[in-house]
Amino acid sequence: MEHAATPAGGHAHPTAGTYVKIAIILFALTALEVGGYEVARSGEHAGLASIVAPTIVPILIVLSAAKFALVAMFYMHLKQDGPLLSGIFVFPIIIAVAIALALIALFAVVHIMVQRGAH
Amino acid sequence: MADAHAHALEHPTSTGIDSRKLAIWTFIGSECLFFTSLISTYLVYKGKSLVGPLPHTTSQCMLHGKLEECEQIFQIPLVTFGTAVLLFSSFFVVMALNGAQTGNRKRLIGWLSATVIGGLFFIGMQVYEFYHFVHKGLGYTTNLFGSSFYTLTGFHGSHVTLGVIWLSTVLILAIRGKLPPEKALNLELAALYWHFVDVVWIVIFPVVYLMR
Numbered sequence: 001m002e003h004a005a006t007p008a009g010g011h012a013h014p015t016a017g018t019y020v021k022i023a024i025i026l027f028a029l030t031a032l033e034v035g036g037y038e039v040a041r042s043g044e045h046a047g048l049a050s051i052v053a054p055t056i057v058p059i060l061i062v063l064s065a066a067k068f069a070l071v072a073m074f075y076m077h078l079k080q081d082g083p084l085l086s087g088i089f090v091f092p093i094i095i096a097v098a099i100a101l102a103l104i105a106l107f108a109v110v111h112i113m114v115q116r117g118a119h
Numbered sequence: 120m121a122d123a124h125a126h127a128l129e130h131p132t133s134t135g136i137d138s139r140k141l142a143i144w145t146f147i148g149s150e151c152l153f154f155t156s157l158i159s160t161y162l163v164y165k166g167k168s169l170v171g172p173l174p175h176t177t178s179q180c181m182l183h184g185k186l187e188e189c190e191q192i193f194q195i196p197l198v199t200f201g202t203a204v205l206l207f208s209s210f211f212v213v214m215a216l217n218g219a220q221t222g223n224r225k226r227l228i229g230w231l232s233a234t235v236i237g238g239l240f241f242i243g244m245q246v247y248e249f250y251h252f253v254h255k256g257l258g259y260t261t262n263l264f265g266s267s268f269y270t271l272t273g274f275h276g277s278h279v280t281l282g283v284i285w286l287s288t289v290l291i292l293a294i295r296g297k298l299p300p301e302k303a304l305n306l307e308l309a310a311l312y313w314h315f316v317d318v319v320w321i322v323i324f325p326v327v328y329l330m331r
Contacts, residue, residue, distance in 0.1 A: 016217050023210035030206060034199050037329040060325040067206075067321045075213050076314045084134060085144050092148035096155030100162070107163040 013077055022074045026067055033063050143308050147315045150278075154319050157274060158326060161267040168262035172255050175331045182256045192255050193328055194248070201244035202324050205279075208237030209317040212286070212310045219293070219303040227298065231290045231306070234313070238283040245276045268327065275323060278316050285309045 037060075040053040052059070073079040078086045132138055171178025172189040180189040211234040218226030249269070257265045289309050292298045298305060 013217070013220065016214060019210060019213045019217065023207065026206050026210075027203065030199070030203060033325055033329060034195070037195070041331070057330055060329055064321055064325045068318050071209060071314055071318050071321065075209050075317075076311055082136075084136065085140075088141075088144045088148050089151070092151045093155075096152050099152075100155050100159040103159045104163055 013080060014074055018074065022070055026070060029063050029067050033060055036060065036063075137304060139304065139308055140311075143311050147311065150315060150319075154275070154322075157267075157271045158322060161271050161327065164263040164267045168264045170262050172252075172257045172261070173264060174268075174328075180256050180261070189256060192252055192257060194251070195328060197244060197248065198324070198328050201241050202320065204237045204244075205241045205317055205320055208234045208241070209314050211237060212306075212313050216303065216306055216310050219298055219306045220300055222300045224293070224296070227293050227306075228290070231286065231293060235283055235286050235290060238279055238286065238313075241279055242276060242283065245272065245279075249273075271323065271327065275316070275319055278319070282309070282313045282316050286313060 036052050036056055039049050040056040042049070072089065076089075078089065130138075132141075134141060171180035172192045174193045175191050177191060178189050179186055181187075182189070211230045215227050215230035215234060218224070218228075218230060252265075257268075259265055259269050286309050289298065289306050292305070
């Protein structure tokens with residue numbers, strides 16, 4: 001990608017043209033998210049719905065992760081600003097995702113134990 | 120390049136990165152943990168409400184002291200539009216930053232104004248949505264969905280509000296001509312916070328509104 005203005009930190013940021021391209025991609029990904037949701041919800045287009053409905057959650061996770069990465073890399077300039085700032089951002093995210101998964105697993109186990117106790 | 124670097128760093132640092140920029144990134148890192156805890160709480164309570172209203176399905180709920188059938192309460196088209204506006208406001212603020220860094224004052228003020236308007240629209244959308252939900256019988260203590268939903272989206276909305284206030288102060292500086300290219304970092308810090316608010320919504324939108 002081409003680069004323009006040299007800002008704080010001395011690393012060149014992307015040009016206005018690159019920002020426009022990223023905005024179009026973000027808009028398209030959001031349209032895909034909502035389109036996938038509508039296809040899965042309405043049940044119209046039976047062939048497409050039978051493929052999308054069971055896979056809607058992984059599809060939404062992948063699309064959301066792609067949007068997250070694009071904003072972080074190009075709009076927050078992590079791609080240009082070097083590894084230290086990326087580390088400060090990514091390391092807490094790794095810890096946070098691990099805690100979230102542990103919490104979800106813990107509650108799932110508690111839920112199963114409560115259901116077994118009830119029977 | 121050396122001049123720009125000298126302008127950006129008002130004092131030498133061991134990392135070569137301006138201390139204010141390092142501080143905002145550290146703050147953003149801690150905020151990631153905060154919002155992940157709220158999103159996790161929403162997820163572990165998802166589908167465990169005993170009474171309605173519920174987000175995606177009709178349900179039985181207490182309205183005016185009587186048990187009645189409630190419709191699903193989410194309005195996906197409205198929230199999708201709000202999401203698009205917030206995404207575009209992230210684009211607007213990088214265009215404003217580009218204007219600040221290149222000394223293009225017209226571009227800076229125009230795009231920064233658009234960013235503030237986009238943020239205000241998003242807050243308005245959220246206030247309308249909360250009002251609509253309360254009107255439909257979903258209070259903060261009605262059920263687990265209500266408590267976790269209002270806590271998560273309410274904290275996000277308060278962050279958007281803070282972002283709008285911060286960007287508005289930078290806009291006033293720009294209008295007064297007090298944001299020359301060598302002080303573009305003042306806008307970059309506010310923009311980083313604004314992008315963070317945007318990426319949090321990029322996660323909240325599919326998790327809360329689209330996953331049934």
